[in-house]
Amino acid sequence: MDRVVINGGAPLRGEVAVSGAKNAALPIFTATLLAGGEYELSNIPDLQDIRTIALLIEKLGAKVTRTGGSTYTINSENVSNHQAPYDLVRTMRASCLVLGPLTARLGRARVSLPGGCAIGERPIDQHLKGLSALGADIKIDHGYVDIKMEGRFKGASIVMDVITVTGTMNLMMAATLAEGSTVIKNAAKEPEVVALAVFLNDMGAKIDGAGSDTVCIEGVRHLHAANARIIPDRIEAGTFMVASAITGGDVTITGIDPLLVRSLSDKLSQSGCVISELKTGARVKSTGSIRPVDVTTAEYPGFPTDMQAQIMALMTLADGASVITESIFENRFMHVGELRRMGADISVSGATATVRGVSSLSGAPLMATDLRASASLILAGLAAKGETTVSRIYHLDRGYEHIEAKLKRIGASISREKAGKAR
Ligand code: EPZ
Numbered sequence: 001m002d003r004v005v006i007n008g009g010a011p012l013r014g015e016v017a018v019s020g021a022k023n024a025a026l027p028i029f030t031a032t033l034l035a036g037g038e039y040e041l042s043n044i045p046d047l048q049d050i051r052t053i054a055l056l057i058e059k060l061g062a063k064v065t066r067t068g069g070s071t072y073t074i075n076s077e078n079v080s081n082h083q084a085p086y087d088l089v090r091t092m093r094a095s096c097l098v099l100g101p102l103t104a105r106l107g108r109a110r111v112s113l114p115g116g117c118a119i120g121e122r123p124i125d126q127h128l129k130g131l132s133a134l135g136a137d138i139k140i141d142h143g144y145v146d147i148k149m150e151g152r153f154k155g156a157s158i159v160m161d162v163i164t165v166t167g168t169m170n171l172m173m174a175a176t177l178a179e180g181s182t183v184i185k186n187a188a189k190e191p192e193v194v195a196l197a198v199f200l201n202d203m204g205a206k207i208d209g210a211g212s213d214t215v216c217i218e219g220v221r222h223l224h225a226a227n228a229r230i231i232p233d234r235i236e237a238g239t240f241m242v243a244s245a246i247t248g249g250d251v252t253i254t255g256i257d258p259l260l261v262r263s264l265s266d267k268l269s270q271s272g273c274v275i276s277e278l279k280t281g282a283r284v285k286s287t288g289s290i291r292p293v294d295v296t297t298a299e300y301p302g303f304p305t306d307m308q309a310q311i312m313a314l315m316t317l318a319d320g321a322s323v324i325t326e327s328i329f330e331n332r333f334m335h336v337g338e339l340r341r342m343g344a345d346i347s348v349s350g351a352t353a354t355v356r357g358v359s360s361l362s363g364a365p366l367m368a369t370d371l372r373a374s375a376s377l378i379l380a381g382l383a384a385k386g387e388t389t390v391s392r393i394y395h396l397d398r399g400y401e402h403i404e405a406k407l408k409r410i411g412a413s414i415s416r417e418k419a420g421k422a423r
Helices: 022-034 048-059 093-106 125-133 165-175 191-202 234-246 258-270 305-315 334-340 371-383 403-409
Strands: 003-007 013-017 038-042 063-066 072-075 108-112 137-141 144-148 157-159 181-185 206-208 214-218 227-229 250-254 274-278 281-285 321-325 345-349 352-356 365-367 387-391 413-417
Touching: 003 371, 013 403, 022 038, 022 048, 022 093, 022 165, 022 191, 048 063, 048 093, 093 108, 093 125, 093 144, 093 165, 125 137, 125 157, 125 165, 165 181, 165 191, 165 214, 191 206, 191 227, 234 250, 234 258, 234 281, 234 305, 234 371, 258 274, 258 281, 258 305, 305 321, 305 334, 305 352, 305 371, 334 345, 334 371, 371 387, 371 403, 371 413, 403 413
Parallel strands: 013 250, 038 227, 157 181, 365 387
Antiparallel strands: 003 387, 003 413, 038 072, 063 072, 108 144, 137 144, 181 214, 206 214, 250 281, 274 281, 321 352, 345 352
């Protein structure tokens, strides 16, 4: 397994461009199952999860071609297989996003239950409750969700018990081809949900209210292929913003609407950074000190859970104590143990971590446990004294495109080592 080697201490300076958003691209790939035809998707990030979703929709009958660095064409004319196999679904939970489109297109879907993951149990009960409300006959059988449906989905009024991003996406996709209208209340408001709704409307769907807590979908008989340019990745952008702050740097992140990272910008300002919001980006300039800030993760537009591990890395070097509360997932403090091994002073009680800032971190051999935890360890390594190695970086490769190359270009001393290389 590859690892990343970092020699910390260099302030990062310069410009870094944000890639397309993984969590916008994945649902848009599955939306192409809804209607045959040729689609062109651009600004697709070069990530393991993208390769996984491409493989999955190919198994279902689509033809996926990477025509350029970040452009794919998909032809879903011959989608006919309704089965998503366990060996693929278990590697990426977002595979469950095929449930709605497959059932809408074929009247059948047999998809392995995703199972839990490092950060929590992550059930999909809300997905299934909504699909059932829309008329699907759902059975759980040998670890698979087995859906049958005669004819089309029937429009329904659905109130989500929990705000769920992929749950909202799945039901929105299913409802586009329903007979009649559907209202989803307590819907997720993330920009990636809005991006999916825009794409579905370009395919001929009739969706209103995406981005609010009430999404209305008027079902249509048919959809058609469309093209999409994937929106920028606000979590990648946020990760680089923290990279600037934690290294005492001055970095401009380009290619992102600063409003999408406003909740993070506010916290970085409170902690002492000078944030300049630009038309297409944000400049993060450290003032040399890091003040402690309290953070509670929340659904958009609140502070994103996907940035919790990263802001915690910054707070380990603050001149005081910060309280970080993770309110979305039940086990998203896996990075704490590794940060402690670098000298961080963090105590955890339930969903709350108290981070008492220390004057410095020391580099150490670390192990990644999940995608955003691995980003947090990279950030800590950039600021630590001495060498840090982060192993199991396949976690990192799921969600960050060429991160070490991007960091190197703004001054980081970082490299990737192939597994087994003698040191
Ligand atoms: C999406 O996951 C993202 N993934 C996650 O990003 C992100 O952390 C999460 O939303 C929250 O913002 C993708 O978009 C591919 P949820 P999702 O359903 O949709 C509970 C990353 O790092 N829940 O919004 O799976 C669930 O257990 C990943 O890029 C139910 O109880 O998250 C959690 O506590 C990690 N029942 C909460 O809701 C359900 O049916 C929010 O989960 C669904 C969810």
